[in-house]
Amino acid sequence: MSLFKKPDFRPALVSACRNYSAAKFRSDLVAGIVVGIVALPLAIAFAIASGVSPAEGLITAVIGGFIVSALGGNSVQIGGPTGAFIVIIYGIIQTYGLTGLAIATFMAGCILVLMGLFRLGTIIKFIPYPIVVGFTAGIALTIFSTQMPDLLGLSISEKMPGDFLGKWGVYIRNIGTAQTATIIVSVVSLLIIVLTPKISKKIPGALTAIIVVTAGVALLREQFGLEGIATIGDRFGEMTGSLPHASAIGINMMSVNALLPSAFTIAMLGAIESLLSATVADGRTGDRTNCNTELIGQGVANLTVPLFGGIPVTGAIARTMTNITNGGRTPVAGIIHAIVLLAIFLFAMPLINMVPMACLAAVLVMVSVNMSGWRTISGMIHNPKSDISVLVVTFLLTVIFNLTIAIEIGLLLAMVLFLRRVTENTTIKEYSEQLDAAEDTDLRTHEVLDLKPGVSVYEIDGPFFFGAATKFDEVVRMSLQEAPLVRIIRMRKVPFIDSTGIHNLEILIESSHKEGIHIVLSGVRDNVREVLNHAGVDRLIGSDHICGHISTAVRVANALAVEIRSQKPEAE
Numbered sequence: 001m002s003l004f005k006k007p008d009f010r011p012a013l014v015s016a017c018r019n020y021s022a023a024k025f026r027s028d029l030v031a032g033i034v035v036g037i038v039a040l041p042l043a044i045a046f047a048i049a050s051g052v053s054p055a056e057g058l059i060t061a062v063i064g065g066f067i068v069s070a071l072g073g074n075s076v077q078i079g080g081p082t083g084a085f086i087v088i089i090y091g092i093i094q095t096y097g098l099t100g101l102a103i104a105t106f107m108a109g110c111i112l113v114l115m116g117l118f119r120l121g122t123i124i125k126f127i128p129y130p131i132v133v134g135f136t137a138g139i140a141l142t143i144f145s146t147q148m149p150d151l152l153g154l155s156i157s158e159k160m161p162g163d164f165l166g167k168w169g170v171y172i173r174n175i176g177t178a179q180t181a182t183i184i185v186s187v188v189s190l191l192i193i194v195l196t197p198k199i200s201k202k203i204p205g206a207l208t209a210i211i212v213v214t215a216g217v218a219l220l221r222e223q224f225g226l227e228g229i230a231t232i233g234d235r236f237g238e239m240t241g242s243l244p245h246a247s248a249i250g251i252n253m254m255s256v257n258a259l260l261p262s263a264f265t266i267a268m269l270g271a272i273e274s275l276l277s278a279t280v281a282d283g284r285t286g287d288r289t290n291c292n293t294e295l296i297g298q299g300v301a302n303l304t305v306p307l308f309g310g311i312p313v314t315g316a317i318a319r320t321m322t323n324i325t326n327g328g329r330t331p332v333a334g335i336i337h338a339i340v341l342l343a344i345f346l347f348a349m350p351l352i353n354m355v356p357m358a359c360l361a362a363v364l365v366m367v368s369v370n371m372s373g374w375r376t377i378s379g380m381i382h383n384p385k386s387d388i389s390v391l392v393v394t395f396l397l398t399v400i401f402n403l404t405i406a407i408e409i410g411l412l413l414a415m416v417l418f419l420r421r422v423t424e425n426t427t428i429k430e431y432s433e434q435l436d437a438a439e440d441t442d443l444r445t446h447e448v449l450d451l452k453p454g455v456s457v458y459e460i461d462g463p464f465f466f467g468a469a470t471k472f473d474e475v476v477r478m479s480l481q482e483a484p485l486v487r488i489i490r491m492r493k494v495p496f497i498d499s500t501g502i503h504n505l506e507i508l509i510e511s512s513h514k515e516g517i518h519i520v521l522s523g524v525r526d527n528v529r530e531v532l533n534h535a536g537v538d539r540l541i542g543s544d545h546i547c548g549h550i551s552t553a554v555r556v557a558n559a560l561a562v563e564i565r566s567q568k569p570e571a572e
Contacts, residue, residue, distance in 0.1 A: 007117050008292040012075040016330035024330060031328030032336025034202075035078055038322050039065070039337060040344055041206040042367070044232070044352065045360045046081040049146055050089040050311055052098070053236045054352060057081050058345045059244060060305050062338050064313030067301040069334025073121075073293030074278040076285060078319035078334050079301060083367050084273050085266065085312045087142045087398070092262050094162055100259055102249050102306035107256065107263035109306075112271060112299030121291025127272055128418075130391040131410040133373055133380065137391075138398025138406060140372035143364055150361035153182025153228070164399050181228050182358045189213050189362035202326075206363045213359045214351075232360070233353030241349040246307045266302075266312050268407060274298050274315030284324050318370075386417035419465075426462030428475040432484075435550070449551060452558040454485030454565065457522075457550075461493040464501035464528075473504050484517060485564045486557040490550055492523030502535045509540050518560050521546045522553035 039061055047057025061080040068079025092101045115121070145164060148171050149156060155177040161167055189209045196205035220226040233239070278289040294315075301313040323333050344352075380387065394410035435449055435457055451457065460472060476487075489505075497505075509519045519541050524532065529546065532538060538546055547553040 007296075008119055008121075008290065009116070009296055010073065010290055010293050011071050011297065011331075012073055012290070012293070013070055013331040016075055016332065020330065020332075025332065027327035028330055028333035029336055031323050031326040031333040033340055034326045035319055035323045035328070035333065035337040036340025036344070037207055038204045039078070039080055039316075039319050039341060041204075041210050041360070041363050042316075042319070043081055043341065044355070045206075045363045045367070046083060046086060047311065048232075048235075048357075048360060049083075049086045049143060049364055050081070051093040052089075052101075052311060053239065054232055055239050055244075055345070055349075056309050056311055058341055059308055060310035060313060062342045062345060063308060063310060064301040064305050065341065066335055066338035067304060068274075068297050068313065068315065069331040069338065070297075071293075071300055072297030072315075072331070073290030073295075074281055074315070075287055075330050076281050076320055076323050076328050076333065077274070077278055077289075077294070077315045077331075078323050078337060079274070079298070079313050080316050080319065081311050082273060082314055082316050083143055083364070083371055084136065084139055084269055085314070086146070087139055088262060088265055088269070089311055090146070091162065092259070096255075096259065098309070099250070100255065101311065102309070103251055103255050104259040104263045104266060105302050105306040105310075105312050106249050106251070107259065108266035108270065108312060109299045109302030109304075111263060111267035112295050112302060114299075115267070115271060116292045116295030116297075116299060119292050121275065121293075121295050127268075127411075128387075128390060128414040130380070130383075130387045131394050131407065131414060132272060132276070133376055134391040134394030134410060135398045135406050137372050137374075137377060138395045140368040141395075141399055143371070144368040147361040147364050147368075150230070150357040151182075151186045151365060153177075153179030153230075153358065155179075163401075179228055181226065182230075185213060185217065185229055185356050185358040186362050188216075189356075189359040190365065193362060193366050204322075206366070209362065210355055210359055214355050217356050218354050230357045231353065232355045232357065235357055238353055239349050241346040243346075244308045247309075249306060265407060270298055270302065270312060270314040271295055273317070277315035277317040277320050280317055281320050281324060284321070285329065384421075386421060390414045390417065422463065422465075426460070426464075428472050429459040429461070430475070431457040431459070435554075449554045450558075451554065452561040454561040455488065455554070455557045456484040456486070457488040457490055457554075459490040459493070462495075464491070464494045464497040464505075473508065476508065483515060485561045486518045486520060487512060488520045488522055488550075488553050488557050490522045490553070491525070491528060492550070494525065494528055497528050497531055502532065502537065505532075505537065506535070506540065509537070516564075518557070518564075519545065520553050520557050520560075522550045523548065 043057040043061040044054040047054050047060070064081070065079045068077055072079070089101060092104055096104075142164060145167055148154065152175075154171065154174050156170060156174050158170060160170060192209040192212055193205040196203055196208045217226070217229055217231070274294060275289070275291055278291070278294055281287070282289055298314060305311065305313055319337075323337070328334070377391070380391065390410055390413050393413055394406050397406035397409055431451065432455075433451055435451065458472070458476065464472070512519050521541070524546055532546070545556065547556060
């Protein structure tokens with residue numbers, strides 16, 4: 001992979017327009033309208049849970065959704081605000097305010113664009129799956145916990161802590177302030193969301209709940225003077241559908257230094273979620289996502305939305321699958337979805353003001369349940385313990401601390417456990433009398449090589465990096481055989497060697513020479529030999545002591561052993 005090739009930027013919209021037809025437009029139109037309706041309650045709910053107003057959520061879905069469809073590398077990807085960002089957005093706003101969120105989102109957009117330009121789209125897929133499952137489940141639990149005040153109608157006068165355990169402490173202390181009317185609204189909303197798909201899978205349960213419950217609460221307020229059920233208008237004031245103007249973002253080095261970790265987390269989370277969504281979509285449509293173009297499209301969207309007060313954007317799996325299910329096959333469906341949301345924003349904001357907060361809390365509770373991936377987690381119980389450890393640690397760190405720490409430590413733990421697993425699978429075999437040159441090969445003719453007294457063979461099976469190098473050193477030092485005259489190190493199964501492996505090999509060669517023991521290397525691959533020659537190992541043992549095949553190495557070692565033994569009486 002080269003970082004200096006021509007940018008891999010080929011928007012799916014360009015190729016889709018080449019063979020576009022009226023039939024495709026009809027399918028995209030239906031899918032776009034349906035997805036726009038489905039996205040409406042989610043955009044509002046995610047915005048409120050993140051600490052911003054519903055208007056910011058809708059603006060993000062409109063602008064971000066349009067750009068992701070227009071410039072992205074997947075034909076059916078639907079972009080917008082998602083639940084995965086709630087935790088990180090809320091934390092940034094609490095610490096740095098809306099200005100800090102705008103700066104972090106803008107920097108995340110820059111990172112995503114650079115990742116796409118440098119063709120890093122495929123590398124992001126190597127994030128270990130247990131980490132993805134762990135932080136997704138952690139985010140789901142955190143979202144669930146943040147909805148308790150609105151779900152139960154709690155009246156909390158004390159300052160809400162930022163940590164998970166602190167929040168639940170406040171909830172428990174204020175549980176006596178729960179309102180019966182709010183709880184009824186929450187339960188009815190949850191029942192509608194759960195039962196609607198059983199009646200018709202084409203009707204969005206969340207949207208149905210919002211329409212029915214909002215109408216019911218408005219009627220009770222108007223006819224019976226019902227009070228105590230907070231609505232969006234009560235919480236954020238009466239909002240109008242006026243389009244925001246673009247405004248500059250004041251970025252300086254102080255804010256960059258403070259917000260770079262958060263920006264990196266937003267970028268990584270956005271890249272992981274969007275490419276995961278694209279991969280799932282490819283499995284359904286048979287298309288192939290241009291990952292680098294997708295990252296560039298996501299990056300441009302995140303560069304643009306903060307200029308209009310929006311929040312981070314990424315590909316949304318649920319909305320993308322809704323698009324596919326309803327016939328969307330080109331980016332035109334995603335553009336239509338953005339237009340539908342824009343029309344709702346311009347002409348239906350007075351109605352949105354009437355939506356009860358308890359109903360939106362119920363929507364987010366169901367989102368968190370579906371997002372938790374509990375079926376996936378239960379299916380991973382029988383996976384290797386190292387994978388379960390990474391999942392659990394990432395989950396706990398996400399819940400107790402924050403997503404940035406969870407991803408960083410989760411990646412570090414995954415790498416350490418992977419290296420440990422590789423080290424355990426790297427074996428060292430020792431031979432002192434005979435060995436079969438054809439062992440572990442497809443050759444049917446076996447060549448048994450006799451080793452002269454004083455010749456030992458150590459075969460390394462696996463990469464000779466720092467973990468395995470230490471293991472090899474221990475095996476050599478703890479050998480029960482008496483000190484040999486010649487050590488053959490067989491490296492036919494060593495795919496690479498790192499600096500620690502070279503260092504340990506050099507120490508072994510030097511200490512062996514001091515003890516009068518010769519070292520012969522056998523079966524060294526070309527790439528490994530190039531590294532050894534560059535480090536000067538060939539000069540240390542002599543190029544004639546680096547052999548291409550074990551039979552040659554045994555012949556050289558046997559000759560050396562005979563020569564050394566023949567010289568011993570003279571020396572004595």
